[in-house]
Amino acid sequence: MPNAYVLKGGYVYDPLNGIDGEKMDVAIADGKIVDTAPKGAKVIDVSGKVVMPGGVCIHSHIAGGKVNSGRRLRPEDHRKDVVPKRGQLRSGVGYTVPSTFITGYRFAAMGYTTVFEPAVPPLKARHTHEEFQDTPILDNGGFVLTGNNWFVLNYIRNNEMDKLAAYIAWLLWATKCYAVKIVNPGGVESWGWGKNVNGLDDKVPYFDVSPREIVTALAQVNEKLGLPHTIHVHGNNLGHPGNYEITLETMEAVREVKPAKGRRNVIHFTHVQFNAYAGTSWKDFASGGKEIAEYINKHDHVTVDIGQVIFGDATTMTADGPWEFTLHQITGGNKWVNSDVELETGSGIVPYVFRRTIPVNAVQWAIGLEIMLSVNDLYKVCLTTDHPNGGPFYFYPKIISWLVSRKARNEMLEKTHKAAAERTTLKDLDREFSLYDVAIVTRATQAKILGLKNRGHLGPGAKGDVAVYDLDPTKVDISSNPDLVEKAFSAALYTFKDGEIVVKDGEVIAAPQGSTIWVKVKSLEEMMPLIEEDLKEMWKHYTVSLSNYPVQMEYLPKSEMIEVGA
């Protein structure tokens, strides 16, 4: 019988089902995990290997307008990482901003099967979906940018929360996106006026609303609509010394928001490393990671991903236009892109190199790990690099090696500017992750925070997305062998996608189309009369007509629609 496999005798790490390295079989049939395999299932001996659910990444910029602009900006970056065509697989390039096909292959080779693009300008949604189609293997989805959108700002100014809810529901449908993203709330719109917002209560020109009001209103609407993911926030003052305070203020601002049914969290603060800085200038730049971690430990309404920095080349790309302008200046006029997306958002791109010898970079590197190692409940924190902002995603295995081994961290600390040891608490942290912990922060937490029911675990009915790594936890002491851990997680022995083998011995052998996951609010049709007139009225300012705006289903060859209540 085709489409059925039994992975026999592996050490299974499935945190959402409480399975911690138990030696057991995993059966897959017809693309799903099953209790018992049907007769004739192909048996694969994975004894002495690690078996985990397919990896899930909550935040990697892999598709869409700004990613493609980043590719066009960096020919010198591609030249050092050229991938030839191999069999059925397409040619392409890395390095920091890989081509779509290489993105799919490299994530899959690490055992990842689901990746979310976290910044979709509504007008560029069609472009994003086109790139999703060309990013093989991975299931995907986009977070739609809302924090500087004129409709949103208007409704908040006029305190029209029902209309705001209707608009968000419509926008998710129109863009076929999965979650609500907020980038530098109010700041990007202010940037259109040559300004920024620096405090949570600064007002956006003309609209006269504050970042606090934007974040709170969108959190309320998000929870009221019962969206599977919370608001996904890139904070104000990102990248600036001393910004950990506004990070905490932002988290505190939504503390009283009533969460949707079945969860306690109401905000996901993304790539928190970039928003966890103490100090008053680049000279006394230090870590605010401890304060952030303490807050997270005391409160259940916040989740984060770290946005770990990797030394070497990065391409910073974000909807945060004003920050990219600052970065362009900091880098001494490095080449850059800055753009304005009509009524919706902006964006910027600047190539950047993180250097071990530079104190600020050294501290940034340490903060990501510091936060991850200081948060008690790992169901609140995800491993990311904010690819390609902190560094390329293919360094996840390297980060895992730092998390499981204090020895590996100390070796890096020795090679890194002393500021990393002096201005963070990293050198004092003796916590070392187990493989169970690794599975939590690379799969379980990400799927749980995203509200994905059928991913990130290996219970019956879950998708047949499984990763097998060549590592025997009974023979290898991971803490003293970080290199072996890195090697194992870099090249999965097997990656199964929808119950089919897509990676074997670290090599991609099949590249099927992934699904695009998006959210439809059930009551959208009932809510539409609230905003129909407003859409028509505001659309005078758009360069595209309203009827051409929504992304058609033709752009989602494999659609996975999640209907939510409200």
Add this chain to the structure above:
Amino acid sequence: MSRIEITPLEKPRVPVEAEVISPDVFAGKSLEEIGNLEVWRGNRKKKLKELFKISGDVGGKPSEVTIIINGDASFAKRIGQNMTAGEIVIKGNVGMHVGAGMMGGKIVVEGNADHWAGAEMKAGVLHIKGNAGNYLGGNYRGGVGMSELQKGVYGTIIVEGNAGNEVGAWMSGGKIIVKGDVGAFAGVHMSGGSIVVHGNVAERAGGEMKGGSIIAMGRLSELLPSFEYKGEAGEVEVYGEKIPGPFLTFTGDLAENGKGMIYLLKEKNTHIRTF
């Protein structure tokens, strides 16, 4: 010392990617091993011995290896790419990218060199006795043109004939000497190093330059308006070598930071405004 002669057996219509023709690759290999090195001809892999007759004495270290190419190698690209030591003599024309990214050693081209000769080179000498194409000592998209390998260690390109457009594009160090004329956009975006042209220089020299110098001993057809006259200079010094003038000196490009220099030999450039 080792001297390896390679002679083209034919003149393929499809270019050959011949970056393996380099002292760094040949060093320590037997003639047989050298013959079995792989090159791409179009989309087909070929062995070096299928394209060249190979003879001579092999050597152990790159610095001891001299490679002589007997005949026209204009079909072969990337000869001497990234080489660090030794010598290559091409007794004819050569294809694109010769000596690109060189970090040492010497290449002599007795005929003409195609585009991107010495592109992004960091040290060593590239001597072209004929003409050179576009982007001589220039950059690949997004990269830096000729630059210094380390402080005080730089490359030199000498062209006896003419060179094409965008000579020294984005260069940040090193020296390009062209005995003949150069095309448009010489030194575009350059931030360091020097371009010395004994012949004439076409329009838009030094566009968006931020540093370094362009020295024209011949006539500059037209100076960009974003350069400022700074008076006359009796002589100019290029990496310790003095070139007698007198010169008209200009700084620019003021569209950038205006810290680049253009020196024009006074007697040939009376048509250039000096106010």
